[in-house]
Amino acid sequence: MSVITRFAPSPTGYLHIGGARTALFNWLYARHHGGSFQLRIEDTDRLRSTKEAIDAIFDGLHWLELDPDGEPVYQTSRVDRHVAVADELLANGLAYHCYCSAEELAEMRALAKREGKPVRYDGRWRDRDRSDAPEGVKPTVRFKAPLDGATLLHDLVQGDVKVENAQLDDMVLLRADGTPTYMLSVVVDDHDMEITHVIRGDDHLTNAFRQTQLYRAMSWPLPQFGHLPLIHGPDGSKLSKRHGAIGVAAYREMGFLPEALRNYLLRLGWSHGDDEIISTARAIEWFDLDAVGRSSARIDMQKLGNLNGHYLRETESVRLVGLIAPKIEAVLDQKLRPEHEKLLLRAMPGLKERAKDLNELAESAVFYVRSRPIPLNQKAEKLLNAEARARLAEIAESLSELDPWTEEALEAAIQELAEAWGAKLGKLAQPLRAALTGSNVSPGIYEVLAVLGKSEALDRLRDAAP
């Protein structure tokens, strides 16, 4: 039987980083086994589900290049089927109507809590006759869960886990308004979609026991379960909004490459010996659930940044220019001209070596395409003292004869000048950098000179001359 996995987020907010990892693991597992990866939108909470959140999930997955196979399934489109299953359970005596009001249940919980007893539904309508039903109360449908024994789970990540059935109460299958609850919907949908492997967050582990009982009640084959440990914030606490970078879109805005985020997320909880840099092709080849750890992990932005820098350096220049062009245009408040894009393309090798993310890359590239005169930052200003400016004039003069205008030729020419003046190279290089880039930090100065081209470079030097 072929493997079918699914990612089943509820569209009540952005696609967060933990969800992204769940999606990645499901995707990898399916790819590794030559199976299929499905997306199901769990939108049965009509009040909290939003179109924006659904779009955010699609966008996030698409950006991460984890697009699902086939069309996504919307859980709300399947309520009739969910209700039919509940009715079947009811007909077979495996479910029953419960006439408890919300207040009554709240009271039940409060009492249990006060007495220090386990907080759960006491099954008071389980065997009660329907004729006892109070007037005008719409009942919920509850699952008649087994009272004795235990439910065993062979979890692909967590191993064998056992829970006494006495710990599990009779869950609500259909709300008083007749709509199905999550617990019913997941089981029906996972079954109907023929999901073979349910890979999801650890927070669903206890749900797996209740769901197992439902599968049994319906005599459906059980899927395999794999519960992934949760991701925590840098301080070890639960990932929450105060950690800031929790939505996938935020990582995109911070200038991370999807492949870097994927590699980082992959290593968070999964390992393959000492391997750190793992291409997606390799990940597909190597990924399996037995190498997933059982303990939760913390987000480490430093490591993500380092990984991103690595992938940035490996990325073809054309793609990088395409990614940073909008950012540069925003800074300059104007569209880039084709010749500027060509220039940036030539500049990329030196720039990408130095950037940790796309925002840094864009920032460091701006000077190349600014129009003269190039604004100087404070340090550059300081470097361009009277002596330096005088020298720049001479350099410009001397360089105007240079042909060809190549990195090698420029290096030779400038070193020659330094020697002739008996000056240290730094004495020339820093003022050159300041005049050419407006900054004290940049790629190699010969490279900058060459990339800029003879006429623009000389013009910038003349701008700085006294």
Added chain:
RNA sequence: GACCCCAUCGUCUAGAGGUUAGGACUCCACUCUUUCAAGGUGGUAACACGGGUUCGAAUCCCGUUGGGGUCGCCA
């Protein structure tokens, strides 16, 4: 509180009875060098604690402590 899960450098992790406990990020030196990065070399840094089992435990068992998850007519 009840139930369940987890526990190796600050962080992510390798390790599946016998290792100088390895790698990566971070940090610190040194190196390269026209700046800044990247790169190279080296360094600091861990088996939570207590009992067992064993000739021998990071590895197996029990307990303690700590962390996490779940206990909705949310998903």
